[in-house]
Amino acid sequence: DIQMTQSPSSLSASVGDRVTITCRASQVIGTSLAWYQQKPGKVPKLLIYAASTLQSGVPSRFSGSGSGTDFTLTISSLQPEDVATYYCQKYNSAPRTFGQGTKVEIK
Amino acid sequence: QVQLVESGGGLVKPGGSLRLSCAASGFTFSDYYMSWIRQAPGEGLEWVSYISSGSSTIYYADSVKGRFTISRDNAKNSLYLQMNSLRADDTAIYYCARAWRGADYWGQGTLVTVSS
Secondary structure, rough: OOOOEOOOOOOEEOOOEEEEEEEEEOOOOOOOEEEEEOOOOOOOOOEEEEOOEEEEOOOOOEEEEEEEEEEEEOOOOHHHHHOOEEHHHHHHHOOEEEEEEEEEEEE | OOOOEEEOEEEEEOOEEEEEEEEEEEOOHHHOOEEEEOOOOOOOEEEEEOOOOHHHHHOOOOOOOOOOEEEHHHHHEEEEEEOOOOOOOOOEEEEEEEEOOOEEEEOOOOOEEOOO
């Protein structure tokens, strides 16, 4: 099975900082990669699909890039409401594995 | 608007069984694959299973294979997860999700606790 590895596992940044989270697949998955945001005590929310397409209603400060095995989620200017855990997920085939998550906090 | 509402969670003893349901509305249920995804307390997300629109394609995570069965009733706009031989490490919030673009809509989840 393909493994999904996120880094870092947690980060602390200041409001307004550019934040980058990476997700690496153990085999090529094309662009079948989604990113989710889960705020504390809330249901996960789809942010980005097809590696780089912003889901409707998601602020434009979020962006995704990558293909093949290496992917990136970028928050261009971190806001207090972005405090959350972020997950990547492959969905090209089963099992539709998630990364282990990256917890983002405000410094 | 799309709504997914899970039910059927609760406390069950190890080795016991439970059947989760997910009622879907606001979209043409029979057009979409559907997934179950779970999250153990304080842990990350774990994909559990998905089922194709017509039930012809079904996959499970290795951790539940042989114990869990996913099914759907398109006439009732409902998704199910039959969970047998439950173990303590099955304790989690179980989410129903529409399996489009990954998982574009999620229910609020139902808590399953396996404990003696």
